[in-house]
Every structure is written in structure tokens, then in C-alpha cells.
Amino acid sequence: MASTAQTSKTKRIVIDPVTRVEGHGKVTVLMDEHNRVTQARFHIVEFRGFERFIQGRPYWEVPMIVQRLCGICPVSHHLCAAKTMDRIVGGERLTPTAEKMRRLMHYGQVLQSHALHFFHLASPDLLFGFDADPAKRNVIGVIAEHRDLAVQGVMLRRYGQEVIKATAGKKIHGTGAIPGGINKNLSVEERDGFLEDIDQIVEWAQGAVKLAKDYTLEHLDELADFGSFESNHLSILSPDGSMDLYDGVLRAVDAQGNRVIDDVDYADYLDYISEEIRSWSYMKFPFIKSLGPERGWYRVGPLARLNTCERIDTPLAEAARKEFAGLTDGKPNNVTMAYHWARMIEALHAAEKINELLHDADLQGTDLVTEGERREEAVSLLEAPRGTLFHHYRVNDRDEVEAANLIVSTTSNNEPMNRAVQRVAQTHLDGKPEITEGLLNHIEVAIRAYDPCLSCATHALGKMQLRVQLVDPEGEVLDERTRH
Ligand code: MG
Numbered sequence: 001m002a003s004t005a006q007t008s009k010t011k012r013i014v015i016d017p018v019t020r021v022e023g024h025g026k027v028t029v030l031m032d033e034h035n036r037v038t039q040a041r042f043h044i045v046e047f048r049g050f051e052r053f054i055q056g057r058p059y060w061e062v063p064m065i066v067q068r069l070c071g072i073c074p075v076s077h078h079l080c081a082a083k084t085m086d087r088i089v090g091g092e093r094l095t096p097t098a099e100k101m102r103r104l105m106h107y108g109q110v111l112q113s114h115a116l117h118f119f120h121l122a123s124p125d126l127l128f129g130f131d132a133d134p135a136k137r138n139v140i141g142v143i144a145e146h147r148d149l150a151v152q153g154v155m156l157r158r159y160g161q162e163v164i165k166a167t168a169g170k171k172i173h174g175t176g177a178i179p180g181g182i183n184k185n186l187s188v189e190e191r192d193g194f195l196e197d198i199d200q201i202v203e204w205a206q207g208a209v210k211l212a213k214d215y216t217l218e219h220l221d222e223l224a225d226f227g228s229f230e231s232n233h234l235s236i237l238s239p240d241g242s243m244d245l246y247d248g249v250l251r252a253v254d255a256q257g258n259r260v261i262d263d264v265d266y267a268d269y270l271d272y273i274s275e276e277i278r279s280w281s282y283m284k285f286p287f288i289k290s291l292g293p294e295r296g297w298y299r300v301g302p303l304a305r306l307n308t309c310e311r312i313d314t315p316l317a318e319a320a321r322k323e324f325a326g327l328t329d330g331k332p333n334n335v336t337m338a339y340h341w342a343r344m345i346e347a348l349h350a351a352e353k354i355n356e357l358l359h360d361a362d363l364q365g366t367d368l369v370t371e372g373e374r375r376e377e378a379v380s381l382l383e384a385p386r387g388t389l390f391h392h393y394r395v396n397d398r399d400e401v402e403a404a405n406l407i408v409s410t411t412s413n414n415e416p417m418n419r420a421v422q423r424v425a426q427t428h429l430d431g432k433p434e435i436t437e438g439l440l441n442h443i444e445v446a447i448r449a450y451d452p453c454l455s456c457a458t459h460a461l462g463k464m465q466l467r468v469q470l471v472d473p474e475g476e477v478l479d480e481r482t483r484h
């Protein structure tokens with residue numbers, strides 16, 4: 001839905017909500033009297049209630065409670081909180097069975113999340129073009145014209161969900177990970193069931209990489225410009241430089257590939273990362289401290305992870321990564337739409353990792369939990385499907401959470417999404433002040449590349465309310481609307 005508000009000198013174009021992203025958002029575009037874009041803003045209403053809500057709760061409940069943050073990515077919060085509570089109980093050196101069950105759960109969720117995003121949310125834009133009729137440019141259109149592809153998307157997602165169910169206990173809001181370990185292993189029957197289909201899953205994931213790659217290469221000229229800009233890229237990864245979505249050290253590179261955070265212990269993240277508050281947004285703007293808020297903002301997620309890592313430790317995904325990296329001579333790729341290609345390389349990596357783990361007898365082990373010396377404060381980071389997730393808790397001697405700080409991936413991508421929207425608006429709106437369907441979708445496509453999880457970024461309790469505000473450059477609210 002779009003509306004325009006005309007005031008004396010400045011026109012505002014508001015797009016609300018952004019379709020096909022996970023949750024709601026609002027975009028405001030400010031134009032001057034010559035129809036030039038002066039600013040574009042992507043707004044998310046952040047209710048920061050959640051960090052306060054868990055205060056006073058016993059620490060062992062937190063891996064369960066934090067899943068309520070988000071109906072879209074509960075497994076990310078479940079695992080990141082469990083990893084943090086491992087440290088609280090001194091049990092971060094997990095048993096092999098616990099570590100591998102956690103990883104299996106994580107790769108299951110990466111596979112299902114990336115498949116959902118690519119096939120259901122993004123593929124209509126790629127298959128039909130950004131300017132195609134929205135009546136066709138949707139998942140129903142994909143099912144009608146690309147039936148095999150749609151079926152594969154559903155099957156990849158279902159497989160990932162079944163892996164989550166078998167490791168977490170349930171598809172959503174499972175209890176599999178507990179402080180210091182897990183509460184179940186994988187039975188031989190469950191393993192054999194997954195092994196039956198895994199070769200097909202890997203093959204379909206390869207097909208998805210090819211689709212995303214071919215699309216990117218065919219449209220390279222147009223995409224290189226589309227909502228793109230140079231940026232820093234941040235992720236955790238293995239200390240040996242390989243991609244590791246579950247654990248590792250913290251690295252950031254700049255747009256040319258120079259290390260700006262050099263494989264540090266993520267427990268010290270507050271020495272490296274700070275969050276800026278801006279008056280117009282409820283969502284914070286994280287940045288790398290040594291570079292400052294102007295230059296230190298960074299991207300997270302599949303594109304950032306492909307840019308920070310030096311290799312992938314599964315053969316098919318590594319071959320795909322080499323092709324991806326070859327395009328930019330091994331330098332970081334700064335093209336926003338390359339997120340889709342990077343995302344499918346990770347989906348393939350997740351499928352290969354699942355295959356590798358299923359062949360590991362440790363999954364049937366019975367030593368599930370460890371503990372050691374209690375700590376009162378701990379931090380853990382996880383590479384969630386959408387990017388780096390930070391959980392930080394302090395627990396008092398009555399076992400209650402005293403303080404919590406979370407930075408979710410969509411918050412880290414806040415500045416990049418705003419930049420992407422501004423780039424697109426400048427290209428498609430300057431001197432052309434009408435809101436066309438194509439324009440709306442170009443802005444949405446740019447945001448969608450980041451796969452934002454707005455319900456997470458808002459730290460909302462339950463379903464998020466959408467508030468629409470029109471604000472002039474002096475900060476005065478011109479109009480306001482709230483919707484459930
Ligand atoms: Mg926070």
C-alpha cells in the first residue's frame with residue numbers, strides 16, 4: 001500500500017508494509033521540491049522489552065524463553081542462548097554427541113530458512129523480473145510456471161524442519177539444547193530416515209546454487225548497480241579461516257578485504273562493536289569501534305560470510321565458493337543482490353554438513369551434558385541464517401538473569417538496508433515522483449536481499465504492532481497510524 005503526503009517543499013512517499021519480508025517494516029522517502037531524493041529511511045519499531053522480560057528468570061529457562069522472540073528463527077535464539085549458558089555452567093567444552101547434535105540442529109535450520117527465503121520470497125523476483133506483474137510475481141506464479149523448482153523448495157525446507165524436529169524435539173520451540181549439552185541423541189531409525197533422502201537434498205541444493213549463480217551472472221551489469229555499495233563485512237568463522245556457522249572467532253574485513261577485526265575472541269565483543277542510537281529510528285545502528293560510526297557500519301549474513309571466510313570445508317560448497325570469489329578476484333563482493341547466490345552456497349554447505357554428521361556415530365552417543373566452574377557473565381555468538389547473532393547474559397548467585405544484551409542480525413544490517421533503499425530510490429525516483437508498482441518492488445527487492453527478520457529486530461513480545469509515522473526533517477510528526 002502506498003500513499004503520498006505533500007507539504008510545502010518536501011514530498012514524502014511511504015511504502016507500507018514491505019511485502020515478502022519476514023514481518024513488517026516501513027520505508028519513508030524524502031524528496032525536495034525538484035523531485036530529488038534527499039533521504040530514504042527503512043523504519044522498524046523496536047520494542048526493547050525482551051531483554052528486560054528475561055531479567056529475573058532462571059538461567060536454564062532462557063534457551064526456551066528466547067525462542068518466543070521470533071516465530072521465524074526460534075532455533076537461532078535457542079542455540080545462541082544455550083551456547084551462552086554453557087559458559088555460565090562452565091560446560092562450554094561440550095561432549096562430542098552434544099556438539100554434533102547442536103550442529104546438526106543448526107544446519108537443519110540454515111537449510112530450511114535459506115530454502116524458504118530463496119524459493120518462496122526471492123525467486124519470484126529473479127524468475128519473472130522486478131517489473132513483472134505482481135499478480136504473477138509471487139510464489140503461486142512460481143508454482144504455476146516452475147513446478148519442479150517450487151516442489152524442490154518445499155522439500156528442502158521440509159527436510160530441514162525434520163532435522164530440527166529430530167534434534168530439538170519440535171519443529172518450533174524445541175528444548176533440545178540445554179546449558180552444557182543436549183537432552184537427546186539421534187536414534188538409528190531417525191538417522192536412517194534422513195540418510196535415505198540426503199543425496200537428493202544435496203543435489204537439489206546444487207541446483208539452487210546454479211540457479212542463483214546463473215541469474216547473477218546473466219544480470220551482472222544491472223545488479224552491480226542495484227542497491228549496491230562498498231561496506232565492511234563481519235562474521236564469526238573457524239580460527240583456520242574456514243566458514244563455521246556454529247562457533248568461532250570474530251573477523252571483519254573492509255570493502256577491499258583488509259582485516260579490520262582480526263579473529264578476536266567474541267567474548268570481548270564490547271571492545272570492538274558499539275551501537276549508535278539515532279533519533280529517527282527505534283532500531284540501533286551497530287558499528288566497528290575502531291572505524292567509528294561513520295565508516296564502521298558493516299554487513300552480516302550470507303554475503304558477509306562468503307566475504308570473510310577463506311574456504312568452506314565441504315567440497316561442493318567450496319567449489320561453488322571459488323566461483324563466487326573468482327568473480328571479484330578473491331576481494332569482497334559488495335553487490336547487494338549477490339546475497340542470493342551466497343545464501344544458496346550456504347544452503348548447499350548445510351546439506352553437505354548434515355550428510356557428514358549423519359555418518360558420524362557420535363550422534364548415537366549417550367554422554368550428553370557437561371558442566372564445570374560457574375561463571376556469572378557470558379557471551380556467545382552464532383551465525384544465524386540472517387547473520388551474526390550476539391547473546392550476552394549476567395546471572396546472579398540466585399541463578400536469575402540479571403542483565404541481557406542481544407544484537408540480532410537484522411540490527412547489524414540496519415545501516416546497509418537503509419543504504420540499499422537510498423541507492424535504489426535515487427536511481428528510480430529522481431525526477432520521477434510517481435509511485436509505480438515497479439518502483440515499489442525495486443525497493444522491496446533491495447530490502448529482501450538481506451532477508452530481514454523484523455520480528456526479531458523489534459524484540460517484540462508476541463505479534464508486533466506496526467506504527468506508521470510521517471516525520472519531517474525537523475523531526476515533527478505529520479501523521480501517525482498504528483495497525484495490528
Ligand atoms: Mg540489544
Ligand code: NI
Pocket residue numbers: 069070071072073074453454455456457
Ligand atoms: Ni527472527
